[in-house]
Amino acid sequence: MSVVTEAMRQEILSLLPRYPHKRSALLPALHVVQREQGWIPPEAMEEVAALFDLRPVEVMEVVSFYTMYNRAPVGRHHLQVCRNIACALRGARKLTRHLSGKLGVPLGGTTPDGRFTLTEVECLGSCGTAPMLQCNDDYHENLTVERLDEILSNLP
Amino acid sequence: MPAEKYLSGNFDRPGSETIDGYIALGGYQSARKALESMTPEALVELVKESGLRGRGGAGFPTGMKWSFMPKAGKDDRPRYIACNADESEPGTFKDRAIMEHDPHQLIEGLILGGWAMQAKAAYIYIRGEYVRPARILEKAIQEAYAKGFLGQKVMGKDFAFDVVLHRGAGAYICGEETGLMESLEGKKGMPRKKPPFPANYGLWGMPTTVNNVETFCHVVHIVGRGVEWFRGIGSEKSKGSTLFGVSGHVARPGLYELPLGTTAREIIFEHAGGIANGRELKAFIPGGSSTKPLPASLVDVKMDHDDLAAAGSALGTAGLIVMDDTTCMVRASKVIAHFYRHESCGQCTQCREGTAWLDKLIGRIENGSGMMRDLDVLLDVANQMEGVTICALSDAAAWPVQGVLRHWKDEFARHIQEGKCPFPDSFEI
Ligand SMILES: Cc1cc2nc3c(=O)[nH]c(=O)nc-3n(C[C@H](O)[C@H](O)[C@H](O)COP(=O)(O)O)c2cc1C
Ligand code: SF4
Ligand code: FES
Numbered sequence: 001m002s003v004v005t006e007a008m009r010q011e012i013l014s015l016l017p018r019y020p021h022k023r024s025a026l027l028p029a030l031h032v033v034q035r036e037q038g039w040i041p042p043e044a045m046e047e048v049a050a051l052f053d054l055r056p057v058e059v060m061e062v063v064s065f066y067t068m069y070n071r072a073p074v075g076r077h078h079l080q081v082c083r084n085i086a087c088a089l090r091g092a093r094k095l096t097r098h099l100s101g102k103l104g105v106p107l108g109g110t111t112p113d114g115r116f117t118l119t120e121v122e123c124l125g126s127c128g129t130a131p132m133l134q135c136n137d138d139y140h141e142n143l144t145v146e147r148l149d150e151i152l153s154n155l156p
Numbered sequence: 157m158p159a160e161k162y163l164s165g166n167f168d169r170p171g172s173e174t175i176d177g178y179i180a181l182g183g184y185q186s187a188r189k190a191l192e193s194m195t196p197e198a199l200v201e202l203v204k205e206s207g208l209r210g211r212g213g214a215g216f217p218t219g220m221k222w223s224f225m226p227k228a229g230k231d232d233r234p235r236y237i238a239c240n241a242d243e244s245e246p247g248t249f250k251d252r253a254i255m256e257h258d259p260h261q262l263i264e265g266l267i268l269g270g271w272a273m274q275a276k277a278a279y280i281y282i283r284g285e286y287v288r289p290a291r292i293l294e295k296a297i298q299e300a301y302a303k304g305f306l307g308q309k310v311m312g313k314d315f316a317f318d319v320v321l322h323r324g325a326g327a328y329i330c331g332e333e334t335g336l337m338e339s340l341e342g343k344k345g346m347p348r349k350k351p352p353f354p355a356n357y358g359l360w361g362m363p364t365t366v367n368n369v370e371t372f373c374h375v376v377h378i379v380g381r382g383v384e385w386f387r388g389i390g391s392e393k394s395k396g397s398t399l400f401g402v403s404g405h406v407a408r409p410g411l412y413e414l415p416l417g418t419t420a421r422e423i424i425f426e427h428a429g430g431i432a433n434g435r436e437l438k439a440f441i442p443g444g445s446s447t448k449p450l451p452a453s454l455v456d457v458k459m460d461h462d463d464l465a466a467a468g469s470a471l472g473t474a475g476l477i478v479m480d481d482t483t484c485m486v487r488a489s490k491v492i493a494h495f496y497r498h499e500s501c502g503q504c505t506q507c508r509e510g511t512a513w514l515d516k517l518i519g520r521i522e523n524g525s526g527m528m529r530d531l532d533v534l535l536d537v538a539n540q541m542e543g544v545t546i547c548a549l550s551d552a553a554a555w556p557v558q559g560v561l562r563h564w565k566d567e568f569a570r571h572i573q574e575g576k577c578p579f580p581d582s583f584e585i
Contacts (some may be wrong), residue, residue, distance in 0.1 A: 018320045020234070020360055026342035027325050031284070052342075065344040067326035068284045083585075084246045085445060085491050086403035086477055093584040122328070122495055123246035123445075124285050127403035127475065128410045137287040 003044040004051070008032055012051060026052055026062060030069055039070035067121070075110045075117035077155050080134045083120040086127030095131055096120060098145050102152070115155075159389060159397055161413045162377045163370065167257040173292060175299035178260035184305060186379040187267040191313045196228075199272040199379070206378045206386045207395035211250075212240055212331075212368030213444065213473050214548075215394075215461050218375070224355035225273045225363050235363040237269050237278035238340065238354075239372060242324060242331035244283055246445035246495060247475030250399035251369035253411055255282070255289040258373075259296035263319060265372025267310060268379060270317040273365055277318040280369075281336050284325040294321050328499040332547045333366040335501070346501050347547035370399060391417030394460035394471070402428040404478035405435065416471070417460040424455065424478055435480035439563075443472020445492045446552035448559025449485070469559065484582035485564040486571050489557060490515070490522045491585060496553035507550035510541040514557055521568055524576040531568055535561055 004012075011032050015025040029051070033044045040063050049056040063069045070078075081087075081096045096118070100106060103116050110117040126132045129141035133148075140151055171177030178184070190199055204219025225235055239262070243251045254262055266278040282290050297319050300306045308316045322340055329335045330345035337359050339345035358364020374396055378386045390396050394416035400423055403409050407429030414423065420440055424430065431437050437452040442459060448469040450457065457467045464471050479488060497515040502508045517534045520526045538554040538561075545551075561568065570578045 018322075021341065023342035024322075024340055024360075027284075027339065028323065030325065031323060062342070062344060065327060066284070066324070069325055083491070084495060085441075085488060086247055086409075088491050088585055089404045089477070089479060089483070089488075089583050091583065122498060123244060123248075125243045125249045125252050125283065127247050127249050127477070128401055129249075130403060130409070134285060139288070 002047055003037065003041050004033060004047040005036070008036055009051065012048075023052055023054070026054075026059070027066070030059075030063060034069060039073050073110075076115050077135050078117045078119070080119050080121040080124075082122070082124050082126065082130070082132055082134075084123035084127075086123070087131040090130045092131040094145065095133065095143055095148060098148060102149075159413075159415045161397070162381075163261075163373055163397065163399060164253070164257075164411065164413045166261065167253065172258055173256070173260070173296065175260055175296065175303055178258070182380075183260055184264055186376045187264045187271075187305070188311055190268055190271055190379050191311050191315065194271075194379075196272050196274050199268065202383060203272065203375060203378060205383045206374075207393070208371070208374050208378060208386070209394065209461065210368055211370035211374070211398060211473070212366075213245065213446070215471060218367065218371055221355075221365060221367070222269070222272055224353070225365055226356065228274050231363065233362050234276040235273060236359045236365075237266060237273065237275045238333070238336060238359060238364055238366045239266060239278055239280040240331060240333065240336060240366055240368045241280050241282040241286070241289075242328075242336060243286070243369075244328040244331050245473050245475065246492070247401065247403055247441060247477045248444050248473040249401050249403075249475070250411055250473070252286055252289050253399065254369055254373060255286070255293050259293045260300070261373050261376055262293070262369055263296060263300050263305070264376045265374075266319055267305065267317060268375045269365070269367065269372055270310075271315065275317065275365075277320060279340055279359065280319065280321045281330065281340055282321060282323055283330075284323045286323075290321060290323055297321060327501075328495075329501045329547075329549060332549065335547065336366065337364065344501070346503055347549075349546055390415045391458060391460045391462070393462050398474045400427075400459065401473075401475040402478065403475065404440075405432050405480035405483070406430065406478045407432045417458045417463070419456050419458055420450075420476065421455045423459065423476060428478070431478070431480050433480075435482060437478065438481045438483050439479045439485060439488075441477040441479075441556070442469050442474075444475040445477070445495065446470075446555055447472040448555050449479075449488070449563070450559070451563045468562065470555075482579060482581040482583070484522075484577050484579040485560055485567050486518065486522045487577065487579075487582055487585055489560045490518045492556050493518045493553070496549065500549060500553070504545040504550060506541050507545045507553070510537055510550060511553045513537045514553060518557070521571050522577065524571060524574070526568075526572045528569070528572055530572070531561070531565065534568075 166172035
């Protein structure tokens with residue numbers, strides 16, 4: 001059984017004509033894998049490498065260079081709190097402490113039920129609506145501890 | 157009379173993110189005008205005359221950059237535009253607003269750049285975390301193809317031009333123009349040695365010009381309204397308006413479109429509502445985390461290239477980060493130093509080692525375990541990181557440290573002498 005399914009393979013192949021050189025579609029291809037799998041398993045790196053005529057180590061190097069690619073499974077909701085200056089000035093640390101306490105996990109940790117992973121990230125370009133966090137694809141801005149509780153309680 | 161908001165005018169207008177909405181508001185007329193009545197050379201000349209300078213951080217004259225592209229006829233290799241939508245400089249959030257609220261303004265700007273430089277395609281490199289803006293922009297690009305504004309015959313003319321949206325995957329260094337190109341080629345975003353410069357050897361080894369999202373948007377209005385109009389806004393060597401992004405301890409953080417040369421005082425106290433919670437202004441970082449912080453006493457500085465340079469800082473990305481009188485400047489420096497350490501790509505020794513040292517030294521001063529001689533070491537390390545590396549990340553890490561030591565060395569000394577942070581009410585990290 002391959003990790004990169006036929007549907008994923010077709011989607012990746014459909015990206016190639018956008019570029020004069022195939023390799024340019026590598027980052028988008030890895031986004032496809034992560035969207036479907038939640039992370040980039042080692043077997044997927046090998047299969048993607050084969051699709052791009054690359055050595056697996058070349059794909060591995062790319063995966064480890066970029067922070068968005070998860071090299072291990074993460075929780076269903078990946079809470080990424082911005083720790084940079086604009087958010088820090090407006091109380092980001094309070095949010096991480098609250099989340100860490102409420103979920104019972106340290107930074108970088110995943111809850112035992114696999115629902116939440118909590119991490120800190122650098123500036124997400126939302127400094128005018130700080131403090132903020134990204135949960136999977138979505139930004140949550142102008143956060144307070146109360147707003148945060150509300151958001152968590154609305155997540156499946 | 158308050159200056160007109162030409163860049164963000166559509167932001168609050170419902171429907172302006174759709175192509176029909178944008179056209180109803182007068183959109184795509186500049187592109188049509190250029191394609192119908194201007195030669196590519198005339199368009200480059202117009203942008204030169206306008207005095208437009210890039211909005212990505214370095215303020216390089218846009219028309220001059222465009223004129224570096226090899227002349228068609230002499231060099232028939234395909235040429236490309238790379239639109240920088242990586243927006244990862246802490247304190248900066250303007251390009252996201254453009255892409256979310258007025259994506260066709262950017263597409264129109266790209267068509268103009270494409271015509272001026274006779275490019276085959278523009279690749280928009282958008283930071284991977286911007287999922288929502290990417291969705292909105294992708295939809296807008298599809299609409300533009302459907303209307304015949306992109307593709308084989310742009311607006312019916314004998315001009316083929318594609319726009320491709322490409323998502324990054326989390327790395328500040330991919331905002332550096334050659335790191336961006338490496339990343340777009342499917343590799344690690346490690347900046348390239350220059351020369352060769354992108355105009356000769358860019359994306360896939362072809363002639364390439366890199367500009368910021370906002371830069372392209374200004375061109376739409378320069379073509380539409382003329383050079384005289386544009387040169388009438390802003391100050392002597394910094395023309396036009398910009399989207400000032402105000403963050404930190406102000407009552408109303410957000411984006412404010414104002415002429416370059418508006419004072420920091422006016423932006424902070426009139427537009428952003430002053431300092432929040434009745435506190436006093438202590439410091440402000442004028443243009444994103446790479447620019448040197450300035451003390452409240454300099455709040456009358458004009459926010460343009462010349463005046464900020466004279467004040468010992470820079471306009472950068474116009475992301476103004478405001479700090480009140482509770483703020484510990486050592487702690488603020490620690491947050492920023494940690495960022496650069498995390499983002500250094502590691503190719504250059506001075507940057508890799510230097511960013512690690514800055515973070516370590518500031519970290520131990522911040523937690524009260526620093527020594528007096530750390531202060532000299534800190535400045536030495538910062539000074540040795542400048543002007544010696546492949547890209548400017550190293551300088552960008554050094555500048556805020558130099559700036560903070562110039563104005564707040566005493567605060568660093570107090571941390572060391574008292575063995576703890578003397579600002580009990582400061583923000584936490
Ligand atoms: C470390 C580093 C990060 C950068 N990040 C960005 C960025 O996110 N967006 C951007 O437009 N320019 C960024 N730049 C500047 C680009 O290298 C380039 O100068 C700019 O995109 C040119 O556009 P402009 O002439 O329109 O300003 C960065 C530069 C450095 C050294
Ligand atoms: S200066 Fe730093 S970020 Fe830039 S190329 Fe060198 S090591 Fe990489
Ligand atoms: S500092 Fe948090 S989004 Fe920019």
